[in-house]
Amino acid sequence: MSATLTPAAQQTAFDAASFEKFLATRTEPAWATELRRSAFEAYRESLLSELDPEEWKRVDIRAFRPEKFSIPAAAQSTHALETLLADRAEFAGVVSHLDGACTRTTLSEKWAQKGVLFGNLSDLIQTHGDVLRPHLMTRGVKPDSDRFSAWHAAFWTGGTVLYVPRNVEVNEPLYSLIGLAAEAAADFTHTLIILEEGASATLLEETTSASPTATGLHVGAVELLLARQSNLRYVQLQNWNDKVWHFAHQVGRVEADASLQWTVGGLGARLAHIHQDVFLDGRGAEAEVNGVTFATDRQVISYYTQQTHNAPNTRSDLLYKDVVRDKARVIWRGMIKVAKDAQKTDGYQRNDGLIMSDTCRVDAIPGLEIEADDVRCTHGATCGRVDEEQLFYCMCRGLTRSEAMHMIVQGFFQRVYDRIPVEIVRETLGHAVERKLGIFG
Amino acid sequence: MSSLLKITDLHVAVDEKPILKGVSLELRQGEVHALMGPNGSGKSTLAYTLVGHPKYEITSGTIEIDGTNINELDPCERARLGLFLAFQYPVTIPGVKVADFLRHAVTNIRNPERKEGEGLIPMREFRKELKERMEELGMDLEFARRYLNEGFSGGEKKRMEILQLAMLQPKFALLDETDSGLDSDAVRVVSEGLKKLSGPQMGSLIITHHERLLEYNVPQFTHVMLAGKIVETGDAELAHELHNHGYAAIRERHPAEAAEEQERQAKAQTANAGI
Numbered sequence: 001m002s003a004t005l006t007p008a009a010q011q012t013a014f015d016a017a018s019f020e021k022f023l024a025t026r027t028e029p030a031w032a033t034e035l036r037r038s039a040f041e042a043y044r045e046s047l048l049s050e051l052d053p054e055e056w057k058r059v060d061i062r063a064f065r066p067e068k069f070s071i072p073a074a075a076q077s078t079h080a081l082e083t084l085l086a087d088r089a090e091f092a093g094v095v096s097h098l099d100g101a102c103t104r105t106t107l108s109e110k111w112a113q114k115g116v117l118f119g120n121l122s123d124l125i126q127t128h129g130d131v132l133r134p135h136l137m138t139r140g141v142k143p144d145s146d147r148f149s150a151w152h153a154a155f156w157t158g159g160t161v162l163y164v165p166r167n168v169e170v171n172e173p174l175y176s177l178i179g180l181a182a183e184a185a186a187d188f189t190h191t192l193i194i195l196e197e198g199a200s201a202t203l204l205e206e207t208t209s210a211s212p213t214a215t216g217l218h219v220g221a222v223e224l225l226l227a228r229q230s231n232l233r234y235v236q237l238q239n240w241n242d243k244v245w246h247f248a249h250q251v252g253r254v255e256a257d258a259s260l261q262w263t264v265g266g267l268g269a270r271l272a273h274i275h276q277d278v279f280l281d282g283r284g285a286e287a288e289v290n291g292v293t294f295a296t297d298r299q300v301i302s303y304y305t306q307q308t309h310n311a312p313n314t315r316s317d318l319l320y321k322d323v324v325r326d327k328a329r330v331i332w333r334g335m336i337k338v339a340k341d342a343q344k345t346d347g348y349q350r351n352d353g354l355i356m357s358d359t360c361r362v363d364a365i366p367g368l369e370i371e372a373d374d375v376r377c378t379h380g381a382t383c384g385r386v387d388e389e390q391l392f393y394c395m396c397r398g399l400t401r402s403e404a405m406h407m408i409v410q411g412f413f414q415r416v417y418d419r420i421p422v423e424i425v426r427e428t429l430g431h432a433v434e435r436k437l438g439i440f441g
Numbered sequence: 442m443s444s445l446l447k448i449t450d451l452h453v454a455v456d457e458k459p460i461l462k463g464v465s466l467e468l469r470q471g472e473v474h475a476l477m478g479p480n481g482s483g484k485s486t487l488a489y490t491l492v493g494h495p496k497y498e499i500t501s502g503t504i505e506i507d508g509t510n511i512n513e514l515d516p517c518e519r520a521r522l523g524l525f526l527a528f529q530y531p532v533t534i535p536g537v538k539v540a541d542f543l544r545h546a547v548t549n550i551r552n553p554e555r556k557e558g559e560g561l562i563p564m565r566e567f568r569k570e571l572k573e574r575m576e577e578l579g580m581d582l583e584f585a586r587r588y589l590n591e592g593f594s595g596g597e598k599k600r601m602e603i604l605q606l607a608m609l610q611p612k613f614a615l616l617d618e619t620d621s622g623l624d625s626d627a628v629r630v631v632s633e634g635l636k637k638l639s640g641p642q643m644g645s646l647i648i649t650h651h652e653r654l655l656e657y658n659v660p661q662f663t664h665v666m667l668a669g670k671i672v673e674t675g676d677a678e679l680a681h682e683l684h685n686h687g688y689a690a691i692r693e694r695h696p697a698e699a700a701e702e703q704e705r706q707a708k709a710q711t712a713n714a715g716i
Binding site for chain 1: 517525534537543545549550
C-alpha cells in the first residue's frame with residue numbers, strides 16, 4: 001500500500017503538486033480517488049472564503065500555520081504511546097494508528113465470523129469498497145462543509161472502520177487508538193462506524209501523543225451511521241499533548257428507533273474545535289450526547305454542537321460540563337433544530353461551566369431553531385466559580401483548600417459520569433481529570 | 442490530660458463591623474457548654490470564627506488549643522487539631538458521595554500530616570465503621586452513596602452533620618442550632634445521637650434556642666450572649682430559666698449591652714428601609 005518514496009518527497013504539503021504526489025502513494029478504487037479530487041477542489045475554493053463567522057467568531061486560529069505541518073510517509077513504528085484506556089479492559093478488537101498510518105488491527109474471530117468488519121479504512125476501501133462507498137462522506141461528514149472537512153476528504157490517510165451487519169450485537173467493547181509522534185506531523189484519520197438494522201456495538205476511541213512537546217495537527221472526521229433499531233455507544237477521548245491543533249467534523253445520523261450514546265472527552269490539544277452534528281432522521285430515534293471538558297494553561301477547546309430533529313417522536317439530550325483553569329478558554333455554541341414535521345420532538349441541551357481561576361473563560365451559547373409547533377425543547381447554560389462556602393465546608397472537615405477544590409471539580413463532572421453506562425469510561429475520565437488536577441495517588 | 446480550647450477577650454468584625462466585643466470562654470474535653478442568647482447576639486459568629494471562616498476577622502484576642510494560638514490557622518488545620526462545627530445550614534457538595542467525602546475527611550483528621558494524594562484509610566475498615574455509625578444513628582445506609590446534602594431534607598442534613606461528628610470524633614464540637622427547623626422526632630434523634638457521642642474525649646459547645654437538646658445533653662455551663670459579649674455564665678438551671686422566661690431578665694441585669702443591642706437593631710432597620 002505504501003509506495004517507496006525518496007526522503008525529500010516524504011514531506012507532503014497541501015498544494016496541487018503535493019496532492020498529486022499524495023494520490024500517487026495511494027492504492028484505492030477510482031471512486032475514492034474521484035472523491036478526493038473533488039474534495040481537493042472544494043478545499044482550494046474554501047480557502048478563498050472566510051470560515052462561517054457564526055461558528056468561528058469566538059475561536060481565534062490566527063496563530064495556526066497549516067504549512068508547518070505535513071503527512072509523514074511512514075510511521076516511526078515503535079513509539080510507546082501513553083494511553084488512558086488501552087490496558088483497562090479486554091477488547092474484542094483493536095485498531096491503532098500512528099502518524100496517520102495503521103500500525104495494528106485485531107478482531108476476535110467470533111465477531112469476524114459474524115461479518116463484523118473492524119480495521120483500517122485504507123485496507124477496507126480496497127477489500128470492501130462496495131460496503132463503504134454508500135457511507136463514506138456521503139451522508140455524514142460532507143466534504144464541502146468547510147475548509148477542514150474538504151481538507152480531510154482530500155487527504156485522509158486511514159482511520160478506523162467498524163461495520164456491524166444486521167442484527168449482530170457486539171457486546172464486547174472495541175478500541176481505537178490514534179497517536180501522533182513525529183514533530184509537525186499532520187494526522188488525517190477518519191472514523192467510520194456503520195451499524196446495520198438491529199446491530200449494536202461499543203467503540204472507545206482515544207487520541208494521544210507520544211511526546212509531550214511535539215507539535216501536531218489533526219484534521220479529522222467521525223461518521224456514526226445508525227440504521228433502524230441499531231444501538232451505538234461511541235466514546236472519543238481527545239487527549240493530545242497541548243501542542244496539537246485539533247479540527248474535526250463529527251456527525252451522527254440516527255434512523256428510526258435507533259439509539260446513539262456519544263461521549264466526548266476534551267482534555268488535550270493546544271486548540272481544539274469540534275463541529276459535532278447529531279441528526280435524528282427516523283421516528284423514535286434518540287441520541288444522548290455527553291461532554292467532559294477540562295482545559296488548563298493556555299488551551300482553547302471549542303465545540304459547535306447541533307442536534308437536528310428531522311423526524312417526529314425523536315429525542316436528543318446533550319449535557320456538557322466544562323472546567324477551566326489558568327488562562328484556558330472553553331467555547332460552546334449549541335443549537336437544537338427541529339424540522340417542520342418533527343412533531344413531538346423532545347430536545348434538551350445544557351452546558352455547565354466551572355471556573356477555577358480569574359484568568360480563564362467560558363463562553364456558552366445555547367440556541368433553538370424550531371419549525372414544528374408541538375415540541376418540547378429545553379436549553380440552558382450556567383457558568384460559575386468554585387463556591388467559597390463549599391470550599392469552607394470541606395476545609396472544616398479537614399480537607400486542604402486544594403483537595404476541596406479538586407473534590408468539588410470531580411463532583412461537578414460526576415453528573416456527566418452518571419450518564420455514561422460504560423464503567424471503564426467513567427473510571428478513565430475520572431482518572432484523567434485527577435491527573436490533570438495534579439493529584440498523584 | 443484533657444485538651445483545652447481557650448478563648449480570650451475575642452473581638453471579631455465582619456466587613457469591618459464589630460460583632461464580637463470581648464468574648465472569653467474555656468471549653469475542656471469532656472465538658473458540655475450551652476451557648477444561648479437572642480438573635481444577633483453573636484453566637485454563630487463565635488462558632489464560625491472558631492473554625493476559621495475567612496469572612497470573620499479577629500481584630501484582637503486569641504483562640505488557643507492547649508496553649509497554641511490558632512488565630513492564623515485555616516479551617517483545615519483547625520479541623521485537624523480537633524475542632525468541629527455542626528453547621529446550622531449544611532452546604533451541598535454536588536456530585537460528591539457522602540462516603541467519598543467522609544473517607545477523605547476521616548483520613549485527614551486521623552492522620553493530620555497527610556498530604557493530598559497520599560493513601561486513604563482502607564476501604565473495608567472505613568465501610569465497616571461508617572456502617573456502624575449510620576446504624577447507631579438510625580440512618581439508611583443508602584445515604585452513604587448519595588451526594589453530600591443534595592436533595593436532603595432539613596432533618597437529613599442535620600443528621601448528616603451528626604454522622605460526620607461521629608466519624609471524625611473531634612476534641613471540640615460546636616453545634617450551631619443543630620436542633621432548629623426540625624420536627625420533634627428529628628430533634629430527639631439528633632439529641633440522642635449527640636448524647637451517645639459525648640464522653641470524656643469530647644467537649645461540646647451547644648448553641649440552641651430550644652431545651653430539648655439540653656435535656657439529653659445537660660450542660661455544666663450555660664453562657665448567655667448579648668450584643669457580642671458573654672454577659673452571664675451559670676449552670677443548667679440558667680438554660681432552663683432562659684427557656685421558660687426569655688431574655689427580659691438578662692436585659693434588665695445588663696442595661697448597657699441591652700442598649701447596644703437595641704441600637705444595633707435600629708440601625709439594621711434603617712439600613713433595611715434604605716434598601
